[in-house]
Amino acid sequence: MELTRRDALACAAALSVVPLLPSVPVKAAAPLAGKQNASFYRYKVGDAEVTVISDGANTFPLNDGFVLNAKKDEVGNALERAFRPRDKMTIYFGPLVINTGGKLVVIDTGNGPGAFAASKGAVGQFAANLAAAGIDPKAVDTVVISHFHGDHVNGLLTADNKLAFPNAEVLVPEVEWKFWMDDGEMSRASGERMAGLFKNNRRVFDAGLNRKVTPYAWGKDVAPGLLAVESIGHTPGHTSYVLSSGSDRVFIQSDVTNDPDLFALNPGWHLMYDQDPVQAEATRRRIYDMIAAEKMRVQGFHYPFPGLANLVKEGAGYRWIPAPWNPVI
Amino acid sequence: MELTRRDALACAAALSVVPLLPSVPVKAAAPLAGKQNASFYRYKVGDAEVTVISDGANTFPLNDGFVLNAKKDEVGNALERAFRPRDKMTIYFGPLVINTGGKLVVIDTGNGPGAFAASKGAVGQFAANLAAAGIDPKAVDTVVISHFHGDHVNGLLTADNKLAFPNAEVLVPEVEWKFWMDDGEMSRASGERMAGLFKNNRRVFDAGLNRKVTPYAWGKDVAPGLLAVESIGHTPGHTSYVLSSGSDRVFIQSDVTNDPDLFALNPGWHLMYDQDPVQAEATRRRIYDMIAAEKMRVQGFHYPFPGLANLVKEGAGYRWIPAPWNPVI
Numbered sequence: 001m002e003l004t005r006r007d008a009l010a011c012a013a014a015l016s017v018v019p020l021l022p023s024v025p026v027k028a029a030a031p032l033a034g035k036q037n038a039s040f041y042r043y044k045v046g047d048a049e050v051t052v053i054s055d056g057a058n059t060f061p062l063n064d065g066f067v068l069n070a071k072k073d074e075v076g077n078a079l080e081r082a083f084r085p086r087d088k089m090t091i092y093f094g095p096l097v098i099n100t101g102g103k104l105v106v107i108d109t110g111n112g113p114g115a116f117a118a119s120k121g122a123v124g125q126f127a128a129n130l131a132a133a134g135i136d137p138k139a140v141d142t143v144v145i146s147h148f149h150g151d152h153v154n155g156l157l158t159a160d161n162k163l164a165f166p167n168a169e170v171l172v173p174e175v176e177w178k179f180w181m182d183d184g185e186m187s188r189a190s191g192e193r194m195a196g197l198f199k200n201n202r203r204v205f206d207a208g209l210n211r212k213v214t215p216y217a218w219g220k221d222v223a224p225g226l227l228a229v230e231s232i233g234h235t236p237g238h239t240s241y242v243l244s245s246g247s248d249r250v251f252i253q254s255d256v257t258n259d260p261d262l263f264a265l266n267p268g269w270h271l272m273y274d275q276d277p278v279q280a281e282a283t284r285r286r287i288y289d290m291i292a293a294e295k296m297r298v299q300g301f302h303y304p305f306p307g308l309a310n311l312v313k314e315g316a317g318y319r320w321i322p323a324p325w326n327p328v329i
Numbered sequence: 330m331e332l333t334r335r336d337a338l339a340c341a342a343a344l345s346v347v348p349l350l351p352s353v354p355v356k357a358a359a360p361l362a363g364k365q366n367a368s369f370y371r372y373k374v375g376d377a378e379v380t381v382i383s384d385g386a387n388t389f390p391l392n393d394g395f396v397l398n399a400k401k402d403e404v405g406n407a408l409e410r411a412f413r414p415r416d417k418m419t420i421y422f423g424p425l426v427i428n429t430g431g432k433l434v435v436i437d438t439g440n441g442p443g444a445f446a447a448s449k450g451a452v453g454q455f456a457a458n459l460a461a462a463g464i465d466p467k468a469v470d471t472v473v474i475s476h477f478h479g480d481h482v483n484g485l486l487t488a489d490n491k492l493a494f495p496n497a498e499v500l501v502p503e504v505e506w507k508f509w510m511d512d513g514e515m516s517r518a519s520g521e522r523m524a525g526l527f528k529n530n531r532r533v534f535d536a537g538l539n540r541k542v543t544p545y546a547w548g549k550d551v552a553p554g555l556l557a558v559e560s561i562g563h564t565p566g567h568t569s570y571v572l573s574s575g576s577d578r579v580f581i582q583s584d585v586t587n588d589p590d591l592f593a594l595n596p597g598w599h600l601m602y603d604q605d606p607v608q609a610e611a612t613r614r615r616i617y618d619m620i621a622a623e624k625m626r627v628q629g630f631h632y633p634f635p636g637l638a639n640l641v642k643e644g645a646g647y648r649w650i651p652a653p654w655n656p657v658i
Contacts, residue, residue, distance in 0.1 A: 030433040030468045032378045033371060037462070039656040040366050049361045054656045083624070083639040083650055090653070104359040125656060133366070139359045295412070304653035310412040321412055322651055324419070324633035327368040327383045327454060 038132030039125070041306035042329045046245020048100050048225060049329070052299070052306040053130050055093035055110030055155070056123035062089045067262065068270040068277060075262060075269075082261035091259065093151055094307045095126050096252065096299065097135055098243060100224040104135075106143045106165060107241065107252060108301060109155025117159075126155050127164070140165040144222050145172045146254035146301070147235040148180045148201050149273070157208045171222050174215035176237025181205070194275075231256050231287060233280030234273070240287065250297040250308070256280075256287050258302045260309070260320035264288065267317050288318050297323065367461030368454070370635035371658045375574025377429050377554060378658070381628070381635040382459050384422035384439030384484070385452040391418045396591070397599040397606060404591060404598075411590040420588065422480055423636045424455050425581065425628065426464055427572060429553040433464075435472045435494060436570065436581060437630060438484025446488075455484045456493070469494040473551050474501045475583035475630070476564040477509045477530050478602070486537045500551050503544035505566025510534070523604075560585050560616060562609025563602070569616065579626040579637070585609075585616050587631045589638070589649035593617065596646050617647050626652065 039054030064072045076086035096107040116124025143165050146152055158164050179185055186198040216222050218230040231240040234255045241252040257263035258271050267284045270277035291298050292311045300307045308323040368383030393401045405415035425436040445453025472494050475481055487493050508514055515527040545551050547559040560569040563584045570581040586592035587600050596613045599606035620627050621640045629636045637652040
């Protein structure tokens with residue numbers, strides 16, 4: 001039966017005399033909150049205070065190319081063993097803020113405001129979670145960049161291409177800086193992805209920062225107690241860090257592995273984003289051997305939030321054991 | 330060299346003419362935040378929305394009696410394998426709020442305001458984290474109690490002994506209710522701890538709630554989609570729940586195990602708080618077999634926050650695998 005406009009109006013008139021609510025008062029049901037907690041988490045390393053600030057997570061269908069040397073099915077099996085969906089991949093992003101007591105230091109900046117808009121808020125949450133954590137970007141003294149992929153550098157700029165951390169010195173690995181700013185390297189970039197990365201880095205560091213960066217060397221502190229450590233392979237200048245205070249320390253791995261359920265358990269797997277996968281694997285094995293042997297805590301940029309964990313040997317790789325959440329600091 | 334008081338005064342006078350600060354302006358270092366994020370976490374079970382609300386955590390020296398049938402050293406080894414301190418125990422507390430779409434339901438209420446004061450804020454955080462999660466206690470329709478230990482019932486009352494959830498019906502397991510309200514059982518209570526529990530339950534349910542509770546039976550829904558399941562041993566009426574919505578579900582275990590690093594991995598270990606340890610172990614084995622076989626998610630009251638996990642068989646027990654934190658809901 002189709003209602004004409006006249007029928008509809010007649011119905012509306014008839015219904016208007018019928019009470020739609022029962023005569024006994026009914027308490028309205030509480031609406032769903034529909035909103036997650038702000039994703040930041042604090043812990044101490046000696047006297048230093050670390051705040052993990054989630055930039056969100058990106059979910060996409062799992063394809064055969066995601067791991068270069070393992071079939072989609074094998075990768076799916078690993079995801080399933082971790083009780084995650086076998087046919088899609090979720091990548092997490094976790095920039096850090098470290099208060100050394102004297103300096104407020106950001107390590108990596110997330111996917112940035114462009115990605116926030118494009119992903120409808122799934123990623124690019126760094127700025128909002130930073131605000132939720134009560135941290136003023138203007139108070140940041142130093143921004144340390146681990147490597148020049150978009151999910152680490154794009155948050156250096158605001159939506160209107162201003163400096164996101166206007167009072168901070170921006171420290172970049174000198175090897176990374178040379179590679180991405182070299183016109184010869186750019187002209188030899190193979191494939192669309194690499195060309196896009198060069199273009200993005202010129203956008204951020206030329207147009208955005210006007211090349212106002214300070215290159216840093218490995219083996220030296222980039223901030224009090226924060227030692228820069230070579231961990232190349234993922235990119236030519238990829239850098240990790242050891243944060244030390246007193247006898248306490250944590251290994252801030254950056255992208256030595258991507259997701260630990262895949263690449264810690266299978267250090268021989270080659271991620272599509274590793275620029276030199278063979279070197280990346282060698283670095284991964286060397287560093288994970290060291291972390292496990294020394295029973296250091298590890299903080300992983302792509303570990304599920306908050307990304308603080310320990311590693312134990314399991315089979316041919318390592319299992320990550322998330323640190324228990326501390327409801328106080 | 331020892332300074333006399335006169336020397337010290339002379340030094341102080343001399344120093345007072347030396348400028349103590351450099352003449353160039355120095356940016357003040359950002360203060361440490363010193364404060365953890367609010368510990369609440371949301372996830373969906375079908376159309377229902379679950380909010381885990383941490384009540385905090387309690388840390389104490391590990392003693393030989395904590396696990397009745399394992400030495401302190403064995404328990405310490407298990408803690409150390411989980412990268413936790415071997416000589417002290419931390420117990421976490423995680424009440425829940427479930428919005429079924431029609432009803433706002435609280436499951437268990439934490440250690441309460443008295444414990445908050447006594448522990449200097451380490452536990453009894455439920456009310457504050459509930460507020461941080463934007464949940465009004467007056468909007469709660471139903472409070473479901475799993476069993477009558479203080480860390481589950483004490484949050485029913487405010488600091489001035491008013492109802493913490495003034496508009497809610499309070500549902501209690503009928504077997505539990507009969508046991509703790511029975512004067513004969515109370516008179517036969519063996520030991521200080523049991524006597525204290527009886528006394529506390531009379532305080533909460535007699536003086537506080539004036540016995541205004543609704544006993545519920547196992548095998549029936551206590552709220553839409555929330556099935557009460559017998560899981561006795563920890564207490565005579567100890568209850569777990571299955572929350573279902575559509576094809577999705579989670580097993581809300583309450584205290585079938587205490588900390589999973591100890592009692593999921595070692596289901597034969599007897600916790601000092603299990604009133605019938607042999608029955609508690611049988612229940613634990615039966616339920617953990619079921620959860621693992623059905624690959625259900627499990628929500629544990631004493632699991633580290635947020636306490637949502639899966640279980641896999643490992644050795645003679647089960648390893649818990651925390652669900653990855655979802656930065657959106």
